[in-house]
Amino acid sequence: MKLGLTVTYNSGETVSATVLPPEWVKWETKTGRKITDIKGDNLLGMSDLAFLAYAALKREAAGNPFKPFDIWLETVAEIDPNQLSPKATPVAQSDG
DSSP: OOEEEEEEETTSOEEEEEEOHHHHHHHHHHHSOOGGGGSTTOOOOHHHHHHHHHHHHHHHTTTSOOOOHHHHHHTEEEEEEEEEOOOOOOOOOOOO
């Protein structure tokens, strides 16, 4: 499952991150929850979003230096989830 997140920093700068399987595995390991726990009415909390955003941005930095989590978090003003990746849907076929 993919999750798009937009992080807004205290400076007003915004960055987008895409949460992919590596981040979900780290999240499951850290929280003891499963990704299936967040379906339906069970939503992610702010600590979940912060962890996932940080892990995705760190992965996307591709080994470049990245601030430790606690320092990075102090610079964050807002984290907004964009969308969960849609499930595969059948393609409508035309009659013509």
